[in-house]
Amino acid sequence: MHIHSTVLSGAGVLDDISYLLEGKRRVLFVSDANIVRIEGVQRLLKQVQTLAEDVQLIDSVAPEPTDGHVRALVQSHDLRGVDLVIGVGGGSVLDVAKLLSVLADHQSPKLDDLLGGAPIARRVASLMVPTTAGTGSEATPNAILAIPERQTKVGIISPVMLPDYVVLAPELTTSMPHQIAASTGVDALCHLIECFTSNKSNPVCDNYAVIGLKKLFASIERSVADPSDLEAKLDMLWASYYGGACIAHAGTHLVHAMSYPLGGKYHIPHGVANAILLAPCFEFVRPLAVDKLAQAYDLVPGADPSLDAEAKSHALVRYFGELVQRLQLPGSLQALRIEADELPALVAGALDVQRLIRNVPGTVTGDDIEKVYLKLFQ
Ligand SMILES: [Fe+2]
Numbered sequence: 001m002h003i004h005s006t007v008l009s010g011a012g013v014l015d016d017i018s019y020l021l022e023g024k025r026r027v028l029f030v031s032d033a034n035i036v037r038i039e040g041v042q043r044l045l046k047q048v049q050t051l052a053e054d055v056q057l058i059d060s061v062a063p064e065p066t067d068g069h070v071r072a073l074v075q076s077h078d079l080r081g082v083d084l085v086i087g088v089g090g091g092s093v094l095d096v097a098k099l100l101s102v103l104a105d106h107q108s109p110k111l112d113d114l115l116g117g118a119p120i121a122r123r124v125a126s127l128m129v130p131t132t133a134g135t136g137s138e139a140t141p142n143a144i145l146a147i148p149e150r151q152t153k154v155g156i157i158s159p160v161m162l163p164d165y166v167v168l169a170p171e172l173t174t175s176m177p178h179q180i181a182a183s184t185g186v187d188a189l190c191h192l193i194e195c196f197t198s199n200k201s202n203p204v205c206d207n208y209a210v211i212g213l214k215k216l217f218a219s220i221e222r223s224v225a226d227p228s229d230l231e232a233k234l235d236m237l238w239a240s241y242y243g244g245a246c247i248a249h250a251g252t253h254l255v256h257a258m259s260y261p262l263g264g265k266y267h268i269p270h271g272v273a274n275a276i277l278l279a280p281c282f283e284f285v286r287p288l289a290v291d292k293l294a295q296a297y298d299l300v301p302g303a304d305p306s307l308d309a310e311a312k313s314h315a316l317v318r319y320f321g322e323l324v325q326r327l328q329l330p331g332s333l334q335a336l337r338i339e340a341d342e343l344p345a346l347v348a349g350a351l352d353v354q355r356l357i358r359n360v361p362g363t364v365t366g367d368d369i370e371k372v373y374l375k376l377f378q
Pocket residue numbers: 135187190191256270
């Protein structure tokens with residue numbers, strides 16, 4: 001299976017996509033109720049409807065898709081003969097679209113087998129268009145589904161789900177509300193800096209992280225303050241894409257592990273939970289990753305090159321805290337009405353995410369995690 005994605009980017013890149021639909025007859029267009037109303041998405045849908053013989057529209061992907069939700073989508077649509085899946089939306093939409101590109105292939109395992117770990121060998125052609133700049137789902141091999149009856153989330157993971165084409169069209173991200181733009185942007189930052197400092201990082205991931213962080217530091221505040229700034233919006237789409245690509249090569253660690261219980265139990269949006277955790281987690285990680293954090297600090301506009309590595313790593317952690325404040329994201333768990341007596345459950349939940357805890361560049365214990373959570377109640 002060919003798993004190399006071709007990335008098309010820039011304002012207006014969607015004006016003519018006829019060459020992407022050559023030879024395609026039955027298209028599944030996957031989105032959600034809000035995204036499908038965006039003017040540029042409507043134009044894209046009309047184009048697809050003109051070019052393909054048959055277009056089925058799914059405009060109801062749920063914000064936290066469950067296994068039952070995907071099963072219902074498969075049952076209520078006729079996937080036979082679908083030869084292209086187009087996903088347009090945030091992380092949830094793209095995760096579902098990636099799964100549907102597999103499930104539309106009649107020789108693929110069914111959803112329940114995939115949830116049971118059946119390997120993925122095939123999918124139909126796919127095109128992914130992110131409309132938030134954060135999750136980087138278009139560049140990761142993961143699709144995350146909530147399993148309500150087990151109160152957990154399961155990741156179906158296979159490089160086969162990486163799409164044939166990724167389109168980064170900044171004009172589709174200009175109507176994102178302020179808090180979504182800010183929190184998904186910080187999610188991208190977490191992907192980049194966690195993977196860069198992960199003990200699984202490698203030169204491929206490092207290169208992606210450096211490109212992504214440079215674009216992100218230069219543009220995150222501008223892209224949130226002025227949504228019409230297409231240059232900043234495109235930088236953020238690239239930062240998000242590279243963050244996803246880093247996940248594919250290395251993996252996140254402490255912020256994401258500690259963020260899961262906040263999302264799972266209290267339904268705090270993923271990017272918001274990450275924003276609260278970013279600086280406190282990196283205060284803990286800092287001594288374990290001084291050189292990498294110093295390298296990242298050098299990419300911040302206006303960084304002081306005369307500092308030594310130790311001072312640079314401190315300065316980067318300070319910058320993280322100030323950035324979250326300037327983006328007007330919540331700085332503590334109290335702001336979200338979570339009380340300190342929830343602490344033991346949070347610590348247990350974070351330790352449970354061993355797949356990410358293992359990526360921390362050093363040892364981290366339950367006590368360490370508790371200390372970081374405690375800071376969020378001060
Ligand atoms: Fe994330």
